[in-house]
Amino acid sequence: MDTEGTFDSRGTHRNPPHHPATPPPFPAPLPAPPVGPPPIAGPPSYPHQAPSPPPQPSAPPPASLPEGLPPMPPSPATAPSGARLSLIDWLRVPRTEAAPGVWTYGYKPKLPEDPDRIPGRRLLSGALIAALCGWLFWSLLWNGYLGNYWNWPLYLLTPDSWYERGGNTDAGWWAQRVYIGLVWVALGALFGRIGHWDEVWRRYVAPLFRRAWDDPGSSPAPTNPQADPAQWPELRAAGAHSAADRLAEEVRAGRMNDVDHARIQRGWQVVRAGRESLAAFTDTVLRHGAAAHGHPSGARDLPARTAEHDLVAHQVRIGTAADDLRNPYQHRGVGLALDPDVLGTSLLAVGPAGAGKTGRLVRPVVEALCLQALARQVAVVAVGAAGSGLGADEAFDVVVKIGRPESAYDLDLYGGTNDPDEAAGVLAEALIGDMAASLPGGDSRRAATALAQLLGPYRAAHGRFPSVPELRELLDGSKAAVGALREALDAAGQSAQARELDARVRQAGTPGDVGALLADRIALLDRPVFAEFFNTGGDRRPFSLRALEHPLRVRIDLPERGHVEASRMLARLILAQFTECAVGRADRSLFACLVLDDASHTITPEALRGIQRLRSANAGAVLTLRTLDDVPDALRSALLGAVGCRMAYAGVTTWDGARFAEVWGTEWVEARDVTDRQIIAEEPFTKVLHFIRKVVTGKAVTTQSVTVRKVERERWSASELAHAVPAGHAVLSVTSVRGESGPPVLVDLRA
Known part of the structure; x- marks a missing residue:
């Protein structure tokens, strides 16, 4: 969407600040030692291209793509420099098991919440006022404004001769100093207790001393090599010591980056799953080192990164949970992240234009999925309007720019299938899926049947599906087009398909026939700007979502400007093809994800x-909407129930907030009713203590009567979602594919 990210603050797009958890970039090329790293391979050669020069002997041959997949452009091998941690230190940082959606890099669970915990501002101000009061009281004593009565315990316990001429004055001098020290200790204990100095020490001072002893720039090596991730303990446990030694040397020499590590870990998982032998894995690692098991494009990193990633945990950080009372205590101040484990339940984000859905959610998620695709773990398809900023062309293997002459790829209108019924069902969903409720029967089955009656005969006669102009003519019932198709069927001896065509001709023009409606809808794609697209026999190589079994990075640009209805139709087509192809994959080991930047009317x-x-x-979808009004009313609650991750941005309407509040439900909370009763002191000393406490705390001394009861309330009300979410924030709840769910949390997306 062109308007997404318009109001982002400066510095959020280019040259972002480096975070401590950012993994190290791939280093600059080094002189190759005898067993040094091979150079990064270029793009693979394909039959329709001119043959490329043979790779160097030490370079790994780029993995070849299966027949029918488009070639992938090379990506630079370097990334922005300036990371603060080496790969060894980054690997050794602990990643504690946490609730779904929590950023696990260096995460430490909090201690249980103390209900009587004093707020930080009140604690510090009270401690400062208590210190000033103590110093004032000591000044009054020392200068004699309160008389010399405070010295009577000293004179009572020591002989008078110590303070007389000719007596033991040295002992008297020391006794006075000891007594003054005891008075200081007594005053410190009194005012320290009033000002809660012990709590200030535990909360603020002691952590500073602990951090001063820790070295922030490195992590100590584990004493047990089997527990050091930089030593590849999994390989050593399986007996592949030579491969582990080679990879450990690559890490120490700085020739490996985080993508290489994740990619080789993926290769090891393939070995553990029994799809590759240990000997073949070891041989590949020994020959190619950090470049082993390369991505088909030969790329080992993205041209640039804009988000904070942890490829060990497969996470991308999107923000920090606000320190807000509405957030659960364990989530306050904790980083929040997304990974395939939660994206596998699909994510829906709703927020107005300019709320940051593209810049602070879609772009980081797409970048993370592209990095994981380079690690051969993910297949990602990102769909958005042209110019929406989903990533540079160099970050993708396939870029389909529909309606633009410079596009090297085309989109297969029929999803790469050879089955006319399957192609008809997907195409009918794209053409009239948004108006299926108004059709006879309430769905698009009759439209799919009508399309199948034309697609089947045409493929039987010509060996391919029709282009958009040809399909439009057949749906319009053109006598010339129908006659030519019948003659081709007769010549091919396809009598069964000829009967399908005759049935379509008989139904054309009858009451309830959807042929005319389909012709009107397909006409939106039969425009001059699309003349060179959706052509099954054109020069551009069509891309099909059947390729989801391979770690591809795909971006599809929709021609939204001037062709809004056509873009929505194509978005529905891509969504229908993705769900059909992802579910129908024979190999589901790769996580497949569709990121739809604007899912309006899809x-x-x-x-x-x-x-x-x-x-x-093992697939999921990321969908964004400006408002739930872009979804039919009957499907809004069902959509929120179908996805496991829900995100409401600042600025949603009260009506949208009511839907989120309903799906997030209620919770039992403790309501504390506190009744204060002021204490009236009678004794002079007690009055002095009460006066000091009132000066320190600003409140009179009271006794409290607390009544605690459990009540049920909404986690987030519609009014809070519409009016209490600050700009740059969103409320996010996630659910993992294992069924673990997290509460809705207010997230600061700018942190």
Whole structure:
């Protein structure tokens, strides 16, 4: 969306500040030692391209893509410099098991919450006022404004001769100093207790001393090599000591980056799953080192990174949980992140234009998925309007720019299938899925049947599916087009398909026929700007979502400007094809994710059923909406129930907030009713103590009567979501594919 990220603060797009958890970049090329790292391979060669020069003997041959996949452009091997941690230190940072959505890099769970904990501002101000009062009281004593009565215990316990001429004055001098010290200790204990100095020490001073002893620049090596992740203990435990030694040397020499580490870990998982032998894995590592098991593009990093990633935990950090009373105590101040484990339940983000859905959610998620695709763990398809900023062209293997002459790739309108019924069902969903409720029967099955009656005969006669102009003519019932198709079928001896065509001709023009409606909708794609696209026999190489079984990085630009309805139709087509292809994959070991930057008018009953099936197919979808009004009213609650991750941005309407409040439900909380009763002191000393406490705390001395009861209330009300979420914030709840769910948390997306 062109308007997304418009109001982002400066410095959020280019040259972002480096975070301590950012993994080290791939270093600059070094002189190659005898067993040094091979150079990064360039793009693979394909039959339709001119042959490329043979790679150097030490370089790993780039993995070849299966037949039918488009070639992938090379990516630079370097990343921005300036990371503060080496790869060894980054690997050794602990990643504690945490609730879904919590940033685990260096995460330490909090101690249980203390209900009587004093707020920090009140604690510090009270401690300062108590110190000033103590110093004032001591000054009054020392200068004699309160008389010399405070010295009577000293004179009572020591002989008078110590203070007379000719007596033991040295002993008297020391006795006075000891007595003054005891008075200081007594005053410190009194005013320290009033000002809670012990709590100030535990909360603020002691952590400073602990941090001063720690070295922030490195992590100590574990005493047990089997527990050191930089020594590849998994490989050593399996007996692959030579491969572990080679990889450990690559890490120490700085020839490996975080993507290389994640990619080789993926290769090791393939070995553990039994799909590759240990001997083949070891041989590849010994020959190619950090470049082993390379991505088909030959790239080992993205041209630039804008977000904070942890490829060990497969996470991308999107913000920090606000220190807000509405957030659960364990989440306050904790980093929040997304990973395939939660994206596998799909994510829906709702917020007005300019709220930051693209810049602070979609772009970091797409970047993280592209990095994991380079590690051969993910296949990602990012869909957005042209110029929406989902990433540079060099960060993707395939870039489909629909309606733009410079696009090297085309989009397969039929999803790469050879089955006319399957192609007809997906195409019918794209064409009239948004108006299926108004059709006879309440769904698009009749439209799919009408399309199948044309697609089947055409493929039987010509060996391919029709282009957009040809399909439009057939749907319009053109006698010339129908006659030519019938002659081709007769010549091919396809009598069964000829009967399908005759059935379509008989139904054309009858009451309830959807052919005319389909022709009107397909006409939106039969425009001059799309003349060179959706052509099954054109020069551009069509891209099909059947390639989701491979670690591809795909970006599809929709021609939203001037072609809004066509863009929505194509978005529905891509969503339908993705759900169909992701569920139908034979190999589901790769996580497949569709990121749809604007899902307006794409949610249909069939699309909703497809999204619900993604979770069991190791796939997920990320959808953004400006408002839930872009979804049919009957599907709004069902959509929020179908996705496991829900995100409401600042600025949502009260009506949208009511839907989120309903799906987040209620919780039992403790309500504390406190009744204060002022204490009237009678004794002079007690009056003095009460006066001091009133000066320190600013409140009179009272006794409290506390009544605690449990009440049920909404986690987030519609009014709070509409009016109490600050700008740059959002309320996020996540659910993992294992069924673990997290509470809705207020997230500062700028932190």
